[in-house]
Amino acid sequence: MFLPKIKKVLLLSGVFLILASCSEYQKVLKEAEPGEKYAMAEKLYTEALEEDSNSKFRKAIRLFEQIVPQYRGKPQGEKVTFLFADSYYHVGDNYLAGYQFERFVQAYPNSDRVEEAQFKSAKSYYYLSPRYDLDQTETVKAVAELQKxxxxxxxxxxxxxxxxxxxxLRVKLEKKAFEIAKQYHKIGDFGVRGENYKAAIVAFTNFINEYPGSPFREAAFYYRFDAAYQYAINSYEYLMKERLNTAREYYNNYKRFYSEGDEHFDAIQASFNDLESRLQNL
Known part of the structure; x- marks a missing residue:
């Protein structure tokens, strides 16, 4: 009988402490002077780091929002601005974290924490980068910030x-460009005769030139050849010889860089053998 009573008392005590803490926070948030808000915000930030507590970071953010403008230009301004940005960073609000860290770097370029701020700003934008098949504006910005x-x-x-x-992120941008080129190849002869294959050849050529170290480079060489090969064999007969010779050049480009052990070698070799047979018949 005695132990349950103790548990009940402890539980009630915990509830009262939480309510008192919430009440104190609300009072400071609504009525306190900037100095009190600063002290509580810093305390909440420190506790949030120790406890990995999103709720305490968010409470700190609400206080920082109120006092950052009031401390701008004052000795405490540097610390307040950094903790404000870092609180957003820890709760995963990447857009505001990136933006606030950028503001910190601009406002306090000689700070001891400017390197950390610049990196965290760039990393926040990294997390905003979407899937490769969506618009890559955020990815381009993140790459630029990381490079900075x-x-x-x-x-x-x-x-x-x-x-x-x-x-x-660069691989993601490369995949986006590669898939756009591949889409032209995929739709092939739909639409105007051969124009999609022609567009694929241009797109893969641009890709090869723009991304010399890409993991998709071998595939780009293969699909460029195959687009040229398909473009040739689906041409009117009077255009076929010239286009087959162009495809042969793309085959030679592939062979210059890739050997029999590469992923698309067997497929490209089979098409090339057919290409040579067609040229002989022509």
């Missing part, structure tokens, strides 16, 4: 991670 950090801090604390993140 890499250029500014060639020996920086976060250099390796920044390089890895930038490389990941």
């Amino acid at each position: 950090y890499i250029d500014a801090y060639p020996n920086g604390e976060y250099l390796e991670e920044a390089n890895n993140l930038a490389a990941d």
